[in-house]
Amino acid sequence: MIKIDDYAYTSGLKDVHPIEKVSFALTFLFFTILSKNNLVAGFTFTVMSIGVLFKAKIPFIVYLKLLFVPFLFLMTSLVAILFSIAPINQEELGVVWRAEIGLWQIYISSYSFQQSYELASTILASVSCLYFLVLSTPLYQIMWVLKKGKLPTVFVELMGITYRFIFVLLEKVNEIYIAQSSRLGYQNYRSWFSSVAQLIVSLFIKSMRSANELQIAMDSRGGDEHLYDVDLSMGYNRGHFVIIFISFVTLFMMYIMTKS
Template identity: 90%
Template sequence: MIKIDDYAYTSGLKDVHPVEKVSFALIFLLFTIISKNIWVACFTFTVMSIGVLFKAKIPFIAYLKLLFVPFVFLMTSLVAILFSIAPIYQEDLEVLWMAEIGLWQIYISSYSIQQSYELATTILASVSCLYFLVLSTPLNQFIWVFKKVKLPAVFVELMGITYRFIFVLLEKMNEIYIAQSSRLGYQNYRSWFSSVAQLIVSLFVKSMSSAKELQIAIDSRGGDEHLYDVDLSMGYNRGHFVIIFFSFITLFMIYIMTKS
């Protein structure tokens, strides 16, 4: 999480106006989700990955590691879609593979494979869009965009506070873990479970303490001031809007040409 924040503030796209980045990513994201077209999803994933690697200049290995996390969850979901169960006497099934267990049969059909392809490509393409945004847009730019689209101030401030507390808790967790490890707190299974339980309790106590301190700080200033007042002095680039427009046209043309 800390690395993701570091990449956002050192990205090659950090000086690009957030409206341009958000518009570019959202067009690809929404078109991918709505169309559910494999070729659109592949094109989206390719464009977003090129943007992350060559424009935002994120290391290739770091990008692969980030993709690995949703990929693992995706694989577990695909198992439930790929394999179907039906009574052994049921007919008219387009079966590509089948195994019989008692009175039931586990099988893979052409329809389930098609669904798996669509789900996998759509999810990976959507994740690449989100990574493009997260890895190229610092928090203050996100907050500025949220304020411009008139999201409730409570939502914006809660997001900012939550984002801040993630790093506070990660730092506290690392400190507690180092202290426990120096006392051989993870040398066997019994001590490991005990140390993890103590770590969770300590994090809960520290998070409540930090939240109380933050509330006292807000109340001491009257409690009615906004925590995040962001003012950007960045300018728009017309060339980027031309790219956004042609991206939409390209996505639409790919969808039309590959629509079955």
């Protein structure tokens, strides 16, 4: 998480106006979710990956590791869609693979395989859009866009506070883990479970203290100040809007062609 924030602030696209980056990413995300088509998803994933690797200049290994996390969760979720269970005497159409266990059979149908493939491609393409935005846009730029979008101030500031507390909690987790490891807290299974339980309790107490300190600091200033007033002085690039328009037209044509 900390590394993602570091890459956002050192990205090759950090000086590009956030409206341009958000519009570009959301255009691809919108058509990917709307079409749920493999061609559109593949095009989206390719364009977003090129943007992340060559424009934002994120290392390939880092991007691969980031994609591996949602891919792992995706594979575990697709099991329920890909495999079906039915009585052994029940005939199923379009069976690609089948295994019999007693009076039951586990099988993969052509329909479930196609559905899983389309779902996986759509999700990975959508994740690549979000990674493009997160890895190229610092938090203060995203919050500026949210405020310009007339979202409630409470929502925007809660988002900023939550994001801030993620790093606070990660730092405290690391401190507690180092302290426990230095006392051989993870040398066997019994001590491992005990140490993890103590870490969770300590983290909860420290997070409550941090939240209380933040509330006291806000109350001492009257409680009505905006914590994240962002003033952005960045210019627009007409060339980027031309690229966004071309991308929109291309995706729209691909959507129409795949629908027909």
